[in-house]
Amino acid sequence: xxxxxxxxxxxxxxxxxxxxxxxxxxxxxxxxxxxxxxxxxxxxxxxxxxxxxxxxxxxxxxxxxxxxxxxxxxxxxxxxxxxxxxxxxxxxxxxxxxxxxxxxxxxxxxxxxxxxxxxxxxxxxxxxxxxxxxxxxxxxxxxxxxxxxxxxxxxxxxxxxxxxxxxxxxxxxxxxxxxxxxxxxxxxxxxxxxxxxxxxxxxxxxxxxxxxxxxxxxxxxxxxxxxxxxxxxxxxxxxxxxxxxxxxxxxxx
Amino acid sequence: xxxxxxxxxxxxxxxxxxxxxxxxxxxxxxxxxxxxxxxxxxxxxxxxxxxxxxxxxxxxxxxxxxxxxxxxxxxxxxxxxxxxxxxxxxxxxxxxxxxxxxxxxxxxxxxxxxxxxxxxxxxxxxxxxxxxxxxxxxxxxxxxxxxxxxxxxxxxxxxxxxxxxxxxxxxxxxxxxxxxxxxxxxxxxxxxxxxxxxxxxxxxxxxxxxxxxxxxxxxxxxxxxxxxxxxxxxxxxxxxxxxxxxxxxxxxxxxxxxxxxxxxxxxxxxxxxxxxxxxxxxxxxxxxxxxxxxxxxxxxxxxxxxxxxxxxxxxxxxxxxxxxxxxxxxxxxxxxxxxxxxxxxxxxxxxxxxxxxxxxxxxxxxxxxxxxxxxxxxxxxxxxxxxxxxxxxxxxxxxxxxxxxxxxxxxxxxxxxxxxxxxxxxxxxxxxxxxxxxxxxxxxxxxxxxxxxxxxxxxxxx
Numbered sequence: 001x002x003x004x005x006x007x008x009x010x011x012x013x014x015x016x017x018x019x020x021x022x023x024x025x026x027x028x029x030x031x032x033x034x035x036x037x038x039x040x041x042x043x044x045x046x047x048x049x050x051x052x053x054x055x056x057x058x059x060x061x062x063x064x065x066x067x068x069x070x071x072x073x074x075x076x077x078x079x080x081x082x083x084x085x086x087x088x089x090x091x092x093x094x095x096x097x098x099x100x101x102x103x104x105x106x107x108x109x110x111x112x113x114x115x116x117x118x119x120x121x122x123x124x125x126x127x128x129x130x131x132x133x134x135x136x137x138x139x140x141x142x143x144x145x146x147x148x149x150x151x152x153x154x155x156x157x158x159x160x161x162x163x164x165x166x167x168x169x170x171x172x173x174x175x176x177x178x179x180x181x182x183x184x185x186x187x188x189x190x191x192x193x194x195x196x197x198x199x200x201x202x203x204x205x206x207x208x209x210x211x212x213x214x215x216x217x218x219x220x221x222x223x224x225x226x227x228x229x230x231x232x233x234x235x236x237x238x239x240x241x242x243x244x245x246x247x248x249x250x251x252x253x
Numbered sequence: 254x255x256x257x258x259x260x261x262x263x264x265x266x267x268x269x270x271x272x273x274x275x276x277x278x279x280x281x282x283x284x285x286x287x288x289x290x291x292x293x294x295x296x297x298x299x300x301x302x303x304x305x306x307x308x309x310x311x312x313x314x315x316x317x318x319x320x321x322x323x324x325x326x327x328x329x330x331x332x333x334x335x336x337x338x339x340x341x342x343x344x345x346x347x348x349x350x351x352x353x354x355x356x357x358x359x360x361x362x363x364x365x366x367x368x369x370x371x372x373x374x375x376x377x378x379x380x381x382x383x384x385x386x387x388x389x390x391x392x393x394x395x396x397x398x399x400x401x402x403x404x405x406x407x408x409x410x411x412x413x414x415x416x417x418x419x420x421x422x423x424x425x426x427x428x429x430x431x432x433x434x435x436x437x438x439x440x441x442x443x444x445x446x447x448x449x450x451x452x453x454x455x456x457x458x459x460x461x462x463x464x465x466x467x468x469x470x471x472x473x474x475x476x477x478x479x480x481x482x483x484x485x486x487x488x489x490x491x492x493x494x495x496x497x498x499x500x501x502x503x504x505x506x507x508x509x510x511x512x513x514x515x516x517x518x519x520x521x522x523x524x525x526x527x528x529x530x531x532x533x534x535x536x537x538x539x540x541x542x543x544x545x546x547x548x549x550x551x552x553x554x555x556x557x558x559x560x561x562x563x564x565x566x567x568x569x570x571x572x573x574x575x576x577x578x579x580x581x582x583x584x585x586x587x588x589x590x591x592x593x594x595x596x597x598x599x600x601x602x603x604x605x606x607x608x609x610x611x612x613x614x615x616x617x618x619x620x621x622x623x624x625x626x627x628x629x630x631x632x633x634x635x636x637x638x639x640x641x642x643x644x645x646x647x648x649x650x651x652x653x654x655x656x657x658x659x660x661x662x663x664x665x666x667x668x669x670x671x672x673x674x675x676x677x678x679x680x681x682x683x684x685x686x687x688x689x690x691x692x693x694x695x696x697x698x699x700x701x702x703x704x705x706x707x708x709x710x711x712x713x714x715x
Contacts, residue, residue: 051666054658079668091663095681101667104677108668144681145663161667 002067004029004169004200005050009061011225012042012049019045021225022061027169030197034211034236035204037222038244043204044088046222047173050202051085052078065169079105080112082168086158086175093145098157101145102127102164109165130163134190152183159190166194171202176210188213208240223248280335281309284428284458287338295391297399298429301409305426312420324601324633325543325572330515333487337458364694365448365477372454373462374431385441385472389434402434405465405493419545421517425461425491432463437472439497446475446692453486453514460488468528470497475692477505480538486514493521496528498552503691504532507699510539512567518544526552526581533689535699536563536571537706543572550577550584550612561590562686564706565598565630572601577619579612579645588619591686593679594630605637606647613644621651624682626675676707 005027012020019042027033037043049056050063052075063070066081073081093101107117118126131138134156146154155175162170172191176184191201191214203214211219211233219235220227223244228251229235239247285306314331315322366383369376375390382388389398406426437443453460460482468474480488488510496502502522510516516539524530536542548557557577565571577586592600606617623632636649656678664674683703690696 053662053666074670075662075665076668076670076674079666085666087663087666091657091660093660093663093678093681095684096677101664101677104669104673105667108670108673112668165667 003027003064004066005070005202006064007050007061008063010046010049010063011058011060012045013057013059014045014055018059019056019225020049023222023226025220025227027200027202029168029200030195031218032195032201032203032214032216034216034219035202035222035227036206036208036219036236036239038248039206041222042225043206043222044173047085047088047171047202047204050078050171051075051083076108077112080109082109084162084165084167084170086155086162086170086172088174088177090146090149090154090158092147092149094147096145097142098145099127099141102161105161105165127164130160133163133193134160135186136160151178152180155179155187156183156190159187163190163194166199168198169200169202170194171204173204174206175203176205176207184210185213208236211236221247221251223251278331278335279310279313280331280338280458281306281424281427283338284334288428288430297403298391301406302427302429304409305423308418308423309420309427312418312423314420314424321574321603324599325541325570327517327543330487330517330541333485333515334459337455337485337487341456341458364445365692366445368433368447368449369452370433370449370462371452372456372460373433373451375433383443383445383447385438386443386447386474387434387436387438388447389436391431394434398434401436401467402432402465405434405467405495406432407493419519421489421545422491422519425463425489425519428459428461429463430461432465434465434467435474435476436467437469437474437500439469440471441469442473443475446477446695448477448479448695450479450481451488451490453480453482453488453510453516455483455485455487458487460486460490462488462490464490464492466492466494466502468494468496468500468502470525471499472497473501475503475505477507477692477695479507480510480514480516480518482510482514484511484513486510486516488514488516488518490516490518492519494523494530496522496524496530496555498525498528500525500528502528502530504530505690505692505695506532506534506544508534508536508538508542508544509702510542512538512540512569514539515541516543518542519547520544521547521549522557523549523551524555524557527554528552529556529558531558531689531691532560533687534559534561534573535687536565536573537702539569539571541570543574545574545576547576548578548586550579550586550615551581552584553581554583555581556585557587558689559586559588559590560686560689561588561592561602562683563592563600563602564595564683564703565592565600565632566595566626566706568597570599570601574601574603574605576605576607577617579606579608579615579617581612583614584612585615586617586619589686590619590621591683592621592623592632592634593626593683594623594632595626596630598630600630600632600634602632602634602651603637604635604649605639606649608638608640608642608645608647610641613642615642615645615647617645617647617649619649622682623651623653624679625653625655626679680704680707 003026007025010023221229451462563571594600604619634651636651
C-alpha cells in the first residue's frame with residue numbers, strides 16, 4: 001500500500017539555522033503517528049512546514065502527499081486536498097464567526113473537488129452534530145473564531161473544525177498542551193471518533209499523557225532535527241519512565 | 254486666505270466671471286445674491302443670513318494652513334461650487350414647492366419611518382409620522398415652532414457654545430434655504446427608527462441641509478441620517494442636536510455619496526443631565542468627506558458613545574474629526590473609531606477629548622484602530638487629551654497596521670484562498686464597529702454593503 005505522506009531526507013532552515021536535518025517519515029492511511037521530542041527538537045517546525053507556513057526554507061529532501069509534491073502547494077491547496085493542521089496556539093479572529101469560517105472552508109474544499117456548495121440545512125445539521133461530539137455549546141458557533149475562548153476551548157474548537165472538515169491527514173500540533181484532564185478526554189474522544197481506515201493522524205506532543213487516550217500505531221522520537229528512533233506505543237512509556245535523556249543517550253551510542 | 258484684492262461690485266459681475274477671478278474663490282457672494290432674489294418668504298432669516306455671510310467674508314473658508322485642516326484641502330470643493338454656479342445660473346435655491354423623486358431606493362422598509370430631503374429641502378408631505386414625533390420644514394412653521402428653530406439655531410451673532418467660530422456653519426447659515434426640524438415630545442418613546450435620506454444633486458451647486466434635532470426631556474429616539482446623491486453632488490451639511498434631561502438618542506450617520514461626491518459636515522450634539530447619546534458614523538462613499546463631530550456633555554451624568562468606521566479606498570479622502578467635551582461632573586464618553594485605507598485612499602482621524610475644570614469624576618476612553626491594505630494608501634491619526642481637572646479616568650490610543658499574518662495563515666490553512674482570507678479579515682475589522690447600531694435591519698444591510706464593496710472594490714456596489 002502506498003504511503004499517504006512520504007517525507008524523505010527533509011532539511012529545513014530558519015534564517016541561518018538548520019532545524020530539520022534530514023527527516024524521514026512515512027504515513028499510510030488509517031495510521032496514527034505520534035512524534036515526540038524535547039523542546040527545540042523541530043516538532044513544531046515539521047508541523048508548520050507540512051502545512052505551508054511562511055518563514056521556513058526547505059534546503060533539501062522532498063515531501064509527497066497523495067502522490068503530489070506537497071511543498072509546491074499553497075497552504076489553501078493543501079487544505080483543500082484534505083490536509084488539516086490543528087494549531088498549537090489557535091488564532092483569535094474577532095468579527096468572523098466560527099460557523100461562517102467553517103462554511104467557507106467546507107465550501108472551498110467542495111469546490112476543489114468539483115462539488116456544489118453545501119445547502120444551509122445540511123450544513124447546520126452537520127455542525128450541530130459535530131458540536132455535540134465535542135460537547136460544545138451551540139452558542140460557540142456564532143461567536144468570533146476563538147474570540148475570548150479559554151486555552152482548552154480553543155483546542156476543543158480545533159478538533160471541532162477538524163471533525164467538520166473531515167481531513168485525509170490531520171496534523172495536531174501539541175493539541176494536548178494546556179488542557180485539563182476533562183478537556184483532554186473530550187479532545188481525545190473527538191480524535192478517536194474520527195479514526196478510520198482512510199484517515200491518518202500525526203500527533204505532535206511533548207508528553208506521553210495524550211497517548212493514554214489516543215493509542216498511536218507508531219511513536220517517533222525527534223531529536224536534532226531528525227527521527228532518531230521509531231517504535232510502538234511502549235516507546236512512549238519508556239520515554240515517560242526514563243525521560244528523553246536516556247533515549248537520546250542510547251541512540252547516540 | 255488670499256482674497257484681499259476683491260473689489261466692490263464683484264457681486265454684480267460675478268455671473269460673467271471665469272473661475273480664475275475672485276468669485277471662484279468666494280462663490281458664497283454670488284450664491285447669497287441669488288438667494289436674495291429667490292422668493293423664499295422667510296424674511297425673519299434675513300438678518301441671520303447677512304450676519305453669517307459677513308463672517309464668511311471675513312474668515313473665508315478653511316485652508317490647509319490651519320492645523321485642523323492640515324490634511325484636507327477644500328480648494329477642489331470651492332472650485333466645483335464656483336463652476337456649478339456659473340454653469341447653472343439662477344435660481345440656485347430650491348423653493349420647497351417641488352417634490353423631487355427620490356433618486357435611489359435604499360433602505361425604505363416597514364420597520365423604519367423614512368423622510369426624504371433633497372438638496373436640503375423636505376419632500377413633503379409626510380404621512381403617518383409616528384406618535385410623539387414632530388417633523389417640520391421652514392415652510393410649515395407655526396410661530397411656536399419658529400421660536401424653537403431660532404433657539405436651536407443659536408444667537409444671530411455667532412456660536413452659542415464654547416466651540417470656536419466655524420466658517421462652514423456660517424456658510425450654511427448664510428445660504429440657509431430650508432431647515433429640517435425633528436423633535437420629540439417630552440417623555441415619549443418614538444416607536445419607529447426615523448431614517449432621513451439626505452440626497453444631494455448637482456442642481457443647486459451646493460446643497461446645504463440644516464438639521465435641528467430636539468430630543469425632549471425623558472424621550473427616546475433612534476435616528477439615522479444617510480447621505481446619498483447623484484454624480485457631482487456637493488454638500489455642506491450642518492446638524493445640531495439637543496438632548497433634554499434623561500433623554501436617549503441613537504444616532505446613525507451613513508455617508509454613501511457617489512464616488513465623485515464631496516461633503517463637509519458639522520455636527521454638534523449637546524447632552525443634558527443624565528441623558529445619553531450613541532453615535533455610529535460610517536463613511537462608505539464620496540471623493541472627499543470631512544466630518545467634524547462635537548459632543549458636549551453639558552449635564553451631570555451625561556454620557557456619549559461614539560463608534561466610527563470609514564473605508565477610504567479608490568482615491569477617496571475621508572477626514573473625521575471628533576471632539577468630546579466633558580463639561581459637567583460624572584460624565585462618561587466611550588469612543589472607538591476604525592478606518593481602512595486601500596488603493597490610493599487617504600484617511601484622517603483626529604479625536605480629541607477635553608475634560609473641563611467642572612467635570613470631576615468623569616471617565617473617557619478613546620481608541621482608534623486603522624488598517625492599511627496597500628503601501629500607496631495613507632492614514633493620519635491623532636488622538637488628543639486635554640484634561641483640566643484631577644479625579645478623572647481617561648485613556649486613549651491609536652494603532653495603524655496591516656492584516657495579521659497569523660490570522661491570514663490560519664484562514665488559508667482552512668482552505669480559503671488569500672484574497673478571500675484578506676477580505677474576510679477586512680470585513681471583520683469593520684464589522685466590529687457596527688455592533689453599536691441598535692436597528693438590526695440597518696446593521697445587516699450595512700454589513701452586506703460593506704461585504705459587497707470589499708468584494709467589488711471601489712466603484713462597485715457602494
